[in-house]
Amino acid sequence: xxxxxxxxxxxxxxxxxxxxxxxxxxxxxxxxxxxxxxxxxxxxxxxxxxxxxxxxxxxxxxxxxxxxxxxxxxxxxxxxxxxxxxxxxxxxxxxxxxxxxxxxxxxxxxxxxxxxxxxxxxxxxxxxxxxxxxxxxxxxxxxxxxxxxxxxxxxxxxxxxxxxxxxxxxxxxxxxxxxxxxxxxxxxxxxxxxxxxxxxxxxxxxxxxxxxxxxxxxxxxxxxxxxxxxxxxxxxxxxxxxxxxxxxxxxxxxxxxxxxxxxxxxxxxxxxxxxxxxxxxxxxxxxxxxxxxxxxxxxxxxxxxxxxxxxxxxxxxxxxxxxxxxxxxxxxxxxxxxxxxxxxxxxxxxxxxxxxxxxxx
Amino acid sequence: xxxxxxxxxxxxxxxxxxxxxxxxxxxxxxxxxxxxxxxxxxxxxxxxxxxxxxxxxxxxxxxxxxxxxxxxxxxxxxxxxxxxxxxxxxxxxxxxxxxxxxxxxxxxxxxxxxxxxxxxxxxxxxxxxxxxxxxxxxxxxxxxxxxxxxxxxxxxxxxxxxxxxxxxxxxxxxxxxxxxxxxxxxxxxxxxxxxxxxxxxxxxxxxxxxxxxxxxxxxxxxxxxxxxxxxxxxxxxxxxxxxxxxxxxxxxxxxxxxxxxxxxxxxxxxxxxxxxxxxxxxxxxxxxxxxxxxxxxxxxxxxxxxxxxxxxxxxxxxxxxxxxxxxxxxxxxxxxxxxxxxxxxxxxxxxxxxxxxxxxx
Numbered sequence: 001x002x003x004x005x006x007x008x009x010x011x012x013x014x015x016x017x018x019x020x021x022x023x024x025x026x027x028x029x030x031x032x033x034x035x036x037x038x039x040x041x042x043x044x045x046x047x048x049x050x051x052x053x054x055x056x057x058x059x060x061x062x063x064x065x066x067x068x069x070x071x072x073x074x075x076x077x078x079x080x081x082x083x084x085x086x087x088x089x090x091x092x093x094x095x096x097x098x099x100x101x102x103x104x105x106x107x108x109x110x111x112x113x114x115x116x117x118x119x120x121x122x123x124x125x126x127x128x129x130x131x132x133x134x135x136x137x138x139x140x141x142x143x144x145x146x147x148x149x150x151x152x153x154x155x156x157x158x159x160x161x162x163x164x165x166x167x168x169x170x171x172x173x174x175x176x177x178x179x180x181x182x183x184x185x186x187x188x189x190x191x192x193x194x195x196x197x198x199x200x201x202x203x204x205x206x207x208x209x210x211x212x213x214x215x216x217x218x219x220x221x222x223x224x225x226x227x228x229x230x231x232x233x234x235x236x237x238x239x240x241x242x243x244x245x246x247x248x249x250x251x252x253x254x255x256x257x258x259x260x261x262x263x264x265x266x267x268x269x270x271x272x273x274x275x276x277x278x279x280x281x282x283x284x285x286x287x288x289x290x291x292x293x294x295x296x297x298x299x300x301x302x303x304x305x306x307x308x309x310x311x312x313x314x315x316x317x318x319x320x321x322x323x324x325x326x327x328x329x330x331x332x333x334x335x336x337x338x339x340x341x342x343x344x345x346x347x348x349x350x351x352x353x354x355x356x357x358x359x360x361x
Numbered sequence: 362x363x364x365x366x367x368x369x370x371x372x373x374x375x376x377x378x379x380x381x382x383x384x385x386x387x388x389x390x391x392x393x394x395x396x397x398x399x400x401x402x403x404x405x406x407x408x409x410x411x412x413x414x415x416x417x418x419x420x421x422x423x424x425x426x427x428x429x430x431x432x433x434x435x436x437x438x439x440x441x442x443x444x445x446x447x448x449x450x451x452x453x454x455x456x457x458x459x460x461x462x463x464x465x466x467x468x469x470x471x472x473x474x475x476x477x478x479x480x481x482x483x484x485x486x487x488x489x490x491x492x493x494x495x496x497x498x499x500x501x502x503x504x505x506x507x508x509x510x511x512x513x514x515x516x517x518x519x520x521x522x523x524x525x526x527x528x529x530x531x532x533x534x535x536x537x538x539x540x541x542x543x544x545x546x547x548x549x550x551x552x553x554x555x556x557x558x559x560x561x562x563x564x565x566x567x568x569x570x571x572x573x574x575x576x577x578x579x580x581x582x583x584x585x586x587x588x589x590x591x592x593x594x595x596x597x598x599x600x601x602x603x604x605x606x607x608x609x610x611x612x613x614x615x616x617x618x619x620x621x622x623x624x625x626x627x628x629x630x631x632x633x634x635x636x637x638x639x640x641x642x643x644x645x646x647x648x649x650x651x652x653x654x655x656x657x658x659x660x661x662x663x664x665x666x667x668x669x670x671x672x673x674x675x676x677x678x679x680x681x682x683x684x685x686x687x688x689x690x691x692x693x694x695x696x697x698x699x700x701x702x703x704x705x706x707x708x709x710x711x712x713x714x715x716x717x718x719x720x721x722x
Binding site: 162163164167168171172211213214215216217246249266267268269272288289290291293294295298305325327 | 524529532533572574575576577578607610628629630633649651654655659666686
């Protein structure tokens with residue numbers, strides 16, 4: 001399939017020279033948009049994920065309404081454990097729930113490894129429909145949960161305060177934990193490859209619970225499997241983004257996976273992150289999500305701060321440091337996007353030595 | 362008041378040579394102990410805090426039962442906002458609640474600044490009783506919440522997922538936020554000075570929600586006030602411990618406050634933290650709290666790992682990376698304490714050049 005690599009977002013991921021910083025927002029197809037809420041009035045969250053026409057519609061909404069530079073396919077990371085045979089209850093306001101969490105080896109063995117093109121055909125259909133509707137205006141990102149984050153939900157049975165069950169599993173029965181994580185990394189690899197086949201222009205791996213682990217456990221129980229997934233991705237032209245929240249301690253090792261972009265949460269100065277990874281990857285982030293509650297002048301000030309922290313040149317995809325919150329005013333979101341587009345230009349109009357991809361201020 | 366600085370814990374805080382690493386556990390007077398639960402059957406949490414005889418009894422329990430090297434006065438950080446006039450509901454299993462959270466300048470102005478020896482006389486009485494009962498077996502730590510963490514509870518009205526209200530306050534009305542934080546730093550300074558006067562041998566400032574802030578907001582809205590408190594402490598002989606969870610990004614600036622010890626959460630390798638602060642402060646931490654659910658061999662392995670990460674010499678107070686969880690088996694806690702005491706000796710029996718406080722392996 002022919003990929004258009006002319007988009008700002010793709011160029012920034014690949015650290016190619018650009019005229020301004022691209023911007024999108026994690027969870028941008030979501031409840032802060034009245035148009036999204038209107039669809040959700042009639043459809044529950046999981047049905048929305050599973051109805052390609054509706055999933056495509058809400059995926060495209062933020063492109064039209066707030067002007068983001070990339071779309072991200074509306075879905076949920078937990079469609080994977082569901083496809084593996086786990087019963088899933090998804091109530092958006094309450095968080096996800098697995099009524100029968102994984103606690104035994106027999107349960108791990110029982111998890112199915114279906115053909116993702118069959119079991120998750122609704123995702124592939126939604127991708128094709130979305131690509132048609134986007135009509136190459138912006139690229140489409142596909143995503144999946146990292147094995148560690150998926151396993152956490154599957155073993156805890158939902159959200160958790162102290163992660164007692166998944167932590168007990170890795171400490172008391174590490175072999176069992178590895179068995180589960182290995183299965184998950186296989187299916188996630190298949191899933192992302194299928195998404196790319198179906199038309200996704202980039203993929204992002206979300207490791208929301210990375211920061212619950214010690215740095216050494218993160219390497220053993222999470223990064224190892226993310227690394228496996230990155231290496232399993234067949235189309236090497238497609239940018240791979242890794243967002244491991246709270247794991248900046250391992251940023252160099254994340255870069256070593258061969259990913260193209262590392263997502264940065266708001267607890268790190270993105271300029272410091274850039275110093276740590278050097279020229280190895282692009283960076284994505286990292287405005288604090290609650291900043292979008294603030295007055296416009298304050299939002300503008302923070303956009304300026306983060307642009308200047310990253311500094312001159314390509315390799316920055318602007319985003320929040322985590323997902324957008326459901327009650328953020330849409331007007332603030334539009335203002336934020338406009339300001340990134342406007343203010344970032346100054347960081348790209350220097351003379352660039354193409355052979356070095358280096359900026360001379 | 363004459364202080365006995367001969368205790369291991371105090372010596373480690375001051376980075377003086379010792380024979381083994383001292384150990385205590387955050388929230389060690391708590392629900393994992395059957396003896397504690399027995400008292401709580403008859404007494405609610407806040408009444409326990411306010412009854413000196415009972416507070417002293419549960420404070421001493423872990424010294425007798427699990428053999429920790431320091432006691433920490435049983436209390437709650439939210440007795441401060443209560444003393445300032447806020448109604449407080451403390452249900453241990455549900456988390457704290459302020460039915461009328463702070464949302465206006467008028468509410469900030471209305472907060473009382475009482476004499477802590479009057480308003481919190483029950484704390485001072487509990488300290489005196491505890492000191493009698495401890496009879497100099499181990500030192501007594503007194504604690505307080507950092508202004509940022511106290512303000513977060515006071516403005517959110519309890520626990521929070523996204524910290525919408527406190528974040529909106531600092532972003533939209535920073536002057537108001539500073540007014541509140543400044544008031545809190547004054548009363549916390551008075552409170553810690555009174556606790557020291559009453560007999561505490563060390564003090565710890567808990568900034569549980571430090572990690573919700575960007576590094577630059579942490580410096581402006583949290584560390585600035587912690588710094589003020591550290592400088593306000595009159596008795597310069599008393600070790601001051603700062604535990605700012607999730608704020609290792611600012612560890613050097615935390616050391617610059619002049620504190621004696623920095624608490625480290627489990628998301629940091631304590632050896633890396635030691636490299637960052639150098640000889641400036643001692644470090645406290647940092648085993649992952651869920652590790653105490655694991656089999657004994659695994660606990661021992663982790664104790665070994667953390668001891669070797671810190672390395673040779675004084676300046677390490679062993680602890681968990683956060684509070685102990687309520688359903689940890691007591692037997693595992695005893696084993697953990699024993700193993701720290703036993704295995705740490707090897708890290709202290711080198712020849713020390715006293716003038717340099719340096720270890721020659």
